[in-house]
Amino acid sequence: MAEVKEIKKVAKKAKMADPATASIDPATREMLERAQKLGVETIFDRAVTMKACNIGSQGTCCKNCSMGPCRLPLPKDYDEATDERKGLCGATANTIAARNFIRMVAGGAAAHSDHGRSVAEVFMSAARKETEAYKIKDEGKLRQMAPHLGVATTLEVDGEVQDRDIDEIALEVAEKSLNEWGKAEGTVEYLKRAPAPRYEIWKKQGVLPRNIDREIVEIMHRTHMGVDQDYKNLMKQGVRASLADGWGGSMLATDMQDVLFGTPFPLVSEANLGVMKEDMVNIVIHGHEPVLSEVIVEVAQTKEMIDYAKEKGAKGIQLSGICCTANEILQRHGVPLCGTFLQQELAIVTGACDAMVVDIQCIMQNLANVAKCFHTKLITTHPIARMEQDNVVHIEFDEHHALEDAQRIVKLAIDNFTERGADVMIPKHKSPMVGGFGVESVQYHLGGTFRGDYYTLNDNIINGRIRGIGGVVGCNNARTKHNEAHIQVVKELIKNDVIVLTTGCNAIACAMEGLLTPESAKVFCGPGLAEVCETVGIPPVLHLGSCVDNSRILLAATEVVKAGGLGNDISALPAAGSAPEWMSEKAISIGQYFVASGVYTVFGTVFPAEGAPVFQRFLFEEMEKMYGGMWDFEKDPILHARKMIAHIDKKRKELGIDKARERVMMDMSDRMALEV
């Protein structure tokens, strides 16, 4: 039996999670059972013992000054006409909910954008050649992004147009990119990448973000006690900041990561806890920022490290990932996905995790408590994300000595292999997958070599084989059954011929379920989508990367508009967005920039405006008049997907392509009748 050092006995508690109802995933259920047997507490148990606050989850608890918290529950006999709820200062339920909502946007936009800033700083070091660890890997992508920042890629010498030196371009792109966070004048450059009518809508609504940092700061100012007290005006700022995220910080992060580490192209891998290996050193990488993990991947493959692992009795080094760092190293290197957000503690519970290396975002502090029960070294690496527990090792990453940092980390994991207990249990479950799609590879696979654009995709949407596009993204939420809504929503969509673009934990959930394989098309898709997938050889669910890579979905939608035949703006497309199990503030920022970009967007679990029906109606209905996209909320996964499909059908009708679809949807008896 292993030396599982108990820190907290869940057995003493009145209630524990029931593994069968906690997750749809067998590996997760096995590990949860094991954790409970070993007396190791996880988030699943805490979700049973600690209930969420109803008022807070409805968005109507204000603690923006010390006279509060002022709590405004929605009365059972709520009547809009007589609603007089207010905080001490007089703030209405609408004001409070709107302030809370845009503070979530600020949190999410800050997280994505600060990630982008870190990447931009590494990019600058690489451009200045201050570091050996990072180089410009994808020159084509650099030349492609440069003009969007106003950086010339050619120059004229003696009347002849020549390619500009790549180092010069890199330096100017680095400067211009970093400037996007705090420039004194103008607006965010990438906004012009959107279809022209979309840009005009933003201009007309007065929501063009000036720079990324400013919009986030302004949210904090406006929501301070006694400033902006008009929910519509508050939301205007929420929209501005969300656009600064989606078409600013996130898009820059994605582009610069592609330039530094390579633009993803489809590759084969595996997903779920079963990717860990008993006879190898297991290093699990978790978080969001790929700058360190890229170097860890490189170092872990060196002969020196593999030999060192063998010296210690292991057969080699097995890397795997949790959350979006996982998606990043998957899409560029095929490193397998260990699990979603809710599986992070369980990777340690296997007893086979020799090191868990974390950077930023979605890292549960309880990891340190779980790690205490096993031999796992928990290593924090980012100066802004440390943990108070004394068993956590901090190895601060710096791009100037990235290789040394990565070597130290990998060596620490290898040394720790010999400290493993005998009681190791790795679930067998894992699924094959294809990941690493992007704007470029979708164009390659669905666009055809002659036209080199999205024409074929559009053609298949117009002729009805593909009913529409669903962007399904986002987290796990311990308040709902792990992965259930993710999988049900996606299956319902593909069953109805809606092709799915996925990122974040939804992408991992789909991978675990086997939906990211071309073969799954035959099993789960409607006839039209199955035919397209089988012809082209792609899965019906396309993995587009991490949370910041939702910007890829925006650009893919823009390419669809550009290819023609489906209207002149994103809001005209037969497309819808979804986050079935969202929990993070980043999801709200993403949802808001989807909506402001013209996408109908449905969220599951809870909606943080339910306590303020007037404000919620503004988000669900009024926003459509302003932006062509709007929010919606549906807990039931099947109804959730059907709402998306209904919206897609509405758009097909508006485009006049609903008839084509009707022909495709003929059932077997119709077909037989025709053949007679």
Ligand code: SF4
């Ligand atoms: Fe209460 Fe107003 Fe203070 Fe909020 S800002 S806590 S509503 S008094």
Ligand code: MSK
């Ligand atoms: S990791 S933000 S739990 S998707 Fe990007 Fe998953 Fe949500 Fe974190």
